[in-house]
Amino acid sequence: xxxLKNIAAIAKGMSITFMEMFQPTTVENYPDGxxxxxxxxxxxRYRGVHVLQRDxxxxxxxVACFLCAANCPANCIYIEAAENTAENRISxxxxxxxxxxxxxxxxxxxxxxxEACPTDAITHGHGFEIATFNATNLIYRKEQxxxxxxxxxxxxxxFNSAEVAGGAPAEVxxxx
Amino acid sequence: MANALDFGPYVEIENGKRVVKELTYGNPTPEGVVLTTxxxxxxxxxxxxxxxxxxxxxxxxIEMMSMGASRFDIARFGAEVFRPSPRQSDLMIIAGRxxxxxxxxxxxxxxxxxxxxxxISMGACATSGGVFNNYALxxxxxxxxxxxxxxxxxxxxxxxxxxxxxxLQQKIQxxxxxxxxxxxxxx
Numbered sequence: 001x002x003x004l005k006n007i008a009a010i011a012k013g014m015s016i017t018f019m020e021m022f023q024p025t026t027v028e029n030y031p032d033g034x035x036x037x038x039x040x041x042x043x044x045r046y047r048g049v050h051v052l053q054r055d056x057x058x059x060x061x062x063v064a065c066f067l068c069a070a071n072c073p074a075n076c077i078y079i080e081a082a083e084n085t086a087e088n089r090i091s092x093x094x095x096x097x098x099x100x101x102x103x104x105x106x107x108x109x110x111x112x113x114x115e116a117c118p119t120d121a122i123t124h125g126h127g128f129e130i131a132t133f134n135a136t137n138l139i140y141r142k143e144q145x146x147x148x149x150x151x152x153x154x155x156x157x158x159f160n161s162a163e164v165a166g167g168a169p170a171e172v173x174x175x176x
Numbered sequence: 177m178a179n180a181l182d183f184g185p186y187v188e189i190e191n192g193k194r195v196v197k198e199l200t201y202g203n204p205t206p207e208g209v210v211l212t213t214x215x216x217x218x219x220x221x222x223x224x225x226x227x228x229x230x231x232x233x234x235x236x237x238i239e240m241m242s243m244g245a246s247r248f249d250i251a252r253f254g255a256e257v258f259r260p261s262p263r264q265s266d267l268m269i270i271a272g273r274x275x276x277x278x279x280x281x282x283x284x285x286x287x288x289x290x291x292x293x294x295x296i297s298m299g300a301c302a303t304s305g306g307v308f309n310n311y312a313l314x315x316x317x318x319x320x321x322x323x324x325x326x327x328x329x330x331x332x333x334x335x336x337x338x339x340x341x342x343x344l345q346q347k348i349q350x351x352x353x354x355x356x357x358x359x360x361x362x363x
Contacts, residue, residue, distance in 0.1 A: 105304035108330030
């Protein structure tokens with residue numbers, strides 16, 4: 001009876017389809033997931049939006065040496081340096097980056113700036129939701145890139161908190 | 177945060193809720209209950225059926241294909257139907273670098289797409305030329321066609337592209353005067 005054979009063959013084939021219904025789903029839950037990443041799963045090494053780190057006193061690690069800008073293959077980092085003074089101390093060394101812009105229109109997230117940095121000031125975070133309607137929004141300023149101040153801020157009396165509070169990054173920038 | 181600066185993609189509205197800054201523009205005066213309701217319905221249908229064009233220019237197309245495949249399933253947004261003809265597609269994803277030779281082709285493809293149409297500039301090369309600052313490439317595709325959303329990255333991960341599609345959905349939903357334009361009633 002060929003018809004019975006055919007039915008058996010179809011049942012065998014469909015049984016695989018049926019069993020697949022009980023397998024775990026492979027679809028990423030990205031925009032609907034929990035947490036700040038909204039369900040996106042990244043490796044630890046993922047290179048997202050940069051974060052400018054602070055040292056344990058809340059001072060900026062960046063000393064404006066321009067090595068990251070020199071290493072950038074896309075020329076997307078713009079820095080203006082300024083001298084630290086006793087009243088206005090921003091970084092731990094002599095100079096600090098008064099302006100630190102990264103043009104994410106051009107940045108290719110290669111990580112050469114992170115490798116070049118002698119003070120480990122610039123790092124890659126996991127921020128990835130930076131698509132925008134307006135290309136000028138993609139030029140990120142230092143205030144958007146800086147890491148949030150540590151909880152024990154105030155440990156350093158010369159730390160100029162007024163200026164940083166004026167440009168407090170926290171919510172828009174890196175961690176999200 | 178109270179003294180957050182006025183830049184970045186988001187702006188805060190009441191109850192600490194954040195919205196994308198570019199979506200808060202628009203006509204605050206209601207045009208009437210019927211028209212706005214019909215607008216909302218039409219926008220809702222449009223935003224849940226964005227059909228992209230099968231159009232890859234370079235390595236970003238790999239991530240675009242990945243977005244269409246089963247792991248990052250854009251069928252969840254109704255955007256999985258990649259159309260090979262510009263006459264059937266709503267969305268053009270410029271996935272890759274745009275060479276000077278390709279620019280008129282992109283322009284013609286964009287002109288062949290029926291209204292309403294949207295453009296996503298995907299990756300650093302399409303957005304600004306990226307590392308290829310040379311004579312062969314158009315520095316930014318918005319010199320050729322108008323771009324709705326810029327997605328940075330080299331190439332952007334599928335999540336970043338999905339995020340841009342959700343942004344585009346918000347933009348479509350925020351549109352006003354849809355039905356008037358569709359019925360050719362605008363002055």
